[in-house]
Amino acid sequence: MSVGVLRLRLSARRGRVRERIAGYLFVAPAILLLGAVLAYPAFVSLRLSFTVAGSPTGLGLDQYRLLLRSSLFWQVVRQTGTFVAISVGAHLILGMLLALALNRPLMGRTPLRIMVLLPWVVPDVVAGIVWKWILNPLYGVLNDVLLELHLVQSPLEWIASPKLALFSVILANVWRGFPFVMVILLAGLQAIPEELYEAAAIDGAGPLASFRHITLPGLRKVLVVALALDTIWEVRRFGLIQAMTGGGPGTLTEVLSTQVFKQYFQFFRFEYASAMAMAMTALLLLISIPYVRMIVREE
């Protein structure tokens, strides 16, 4: 082999190495930033969750043992499950119905689409405060309407009632969160070719058959995305619940996020709160598996 060819190969290899290094340099700021704001705090929290005062190594599973033995923790897990399941289910139904309606050629469709999006742009805490006022037994507008319509005899204590409190919080959360699912589904609907519906109509398919055999399969991927993201967000929902009930009455509207906040910032039980946060993270990772698998498969 001549010296010239060797030189050429060497320079090509150098070029490839340089290119690779440049690639790493380009992503380095993002990796550093993510490391600083995500990985490091997560590591600290993980270490805290295993911290045991008085143990020779300083580490142990005590916090997790305490967590698993706590009846309040399991009650909160159940309540979180109920809150998330009903919220996500209602978001899906409401989001789908509105997406289907707003996908049709309606008069004033654009302003309607913007209007339906409004609850999504309201900050969590503001939505909580507004709903607290709507449901207030003394001044609340909802009780006024129900009394005027003679649907109730006396004002209902929505968020103060053990039977209605969780339902009231879910109601506010459904209002707050359905636009997100609706927007994703609307985007998915717009990607389904119109010709498929025309062909189905020629073959005699009714609206229900079209929905079942064209719309639903066409929306499969966006449905997975919407469900996974919405579920993750609802498990983390904090501001709305904190502003409306603070977890009360008693502990009947406590969810994992409000408990982690309380244990950490109000009761100063950093290790225990970290263990709870880790349990919550594990749950969220489990929920995100279908979403991640879908992305990996596509790639």
Next chain:
Amino acid sequence: MSRSGRLCRVVFCALVAGALLFSVLTPARSGELVTLRFSNWHLVEDVWGRSLREAINIFESRNPGIRITPEPISYAEKEPRYQAECAARRMPDVVKLHNFSLAMFFELGCAADLTPFVQRKGPGFLKTWYEFPLKMLTYRGRLMAMPDDFQSIVLIYNQELFRAAGLDPKRPPRTWTEFLEYSRRLTRDVDGDGRIDQWGFSIPASKNPGLPLRIMPIVWSFGADFITEDGRRSAMNTPEFREAFRFIVELATVHKVVPPGVTTFGPQDVRIQMAQRRIAMKIGSAWSYPIVNALNPQLNAAQVLEAAPVPVGRRRITAAWLDAWVMSPHTRYPEEAWKFIEFLTSKEIEKKFFEDNRVISSRKDVNTLPMVRTDKFSRVIVAELEHARLEPFIKEWPEIFDAFATALQEAITGAKPAERALLDAHTRVEEILARRR
């Protein structure tokens, strides 16, 4: 680029970084402008915020080398944020905290020791303050904060509503039995539509930092306490505690003298109810009248509202409110921060805070001023300081009170029978204190 060019760049960058680091880490030399970060939840409030900003202006005009940067913060956010900032050694130089979270900040090492500064001022310096707050702010023999407001909790009532219900406005209820009787008479259907629209009493029974202040006087006056004197066991299973608990719960469930939805009320909800004449009595302190007045100037709160000692049960006792100025342990300017704290706790500024906000000082020489002694609210609040005590000064107190508040809400809303709810709270407090033991 040549090797020497690259070297020049590296040297230049290192120099710039070094200069930046140096400027951040070294204290200011004399003659340089020092900027202190000052955080206080009152900064977001209209009246209080203005008063504080005026005080800052006075301080800056007298200390041209020191600039104060106000950092407003919400009441609920302050503890979590200061904690996180303290862990990152970025806590504002001077912050205000109140009693219930001070113990935790001291334990975490998030407060600078003020003892050396105080000692430098001479032996008589602290004599101007009440002993009780100073004792509360002393941790392991060191003074960790300087006291600011120190007020007792009293009964605030609407004289007009008393008169309308046939009660003598000059004779407020003195015992809890009288209080209940008054509350019953003040709970009325005023507009005659068949529905109750005015209640005798209201209390912010949601889980909020203001609840302990309003609950403790009732519990204590029944002769009960939340934990034993040595702070090692729960005392929520005593007959006195059960009696006090039942009394509070039955105000809502049996006598119905509090508005519906009481477990969702925060302090501001109760003030709104008082401003709108929906309730006749509430438990509060010096801040009540200016806030109610701002909510509804037509009420003429200064004339209509009156303060009286909290009714007495087995003993005459009430709760105290104490807040204090804390210096960050990581401040780069401890001398300047102390200067600012000294200014904020001076007679001149404490007098100004009284004039502007009607808050009672922890300085005896301010509370003996004629303007304080002749004010109808302050007179009662200062007099009641003699019977006032603070919540337990332990890190676990917020969790202990949460156990109580949970039981209270469960009993009022009927989620659990009162006895069962209280027993659960007692068990939880025992568990909390077992961790401490």
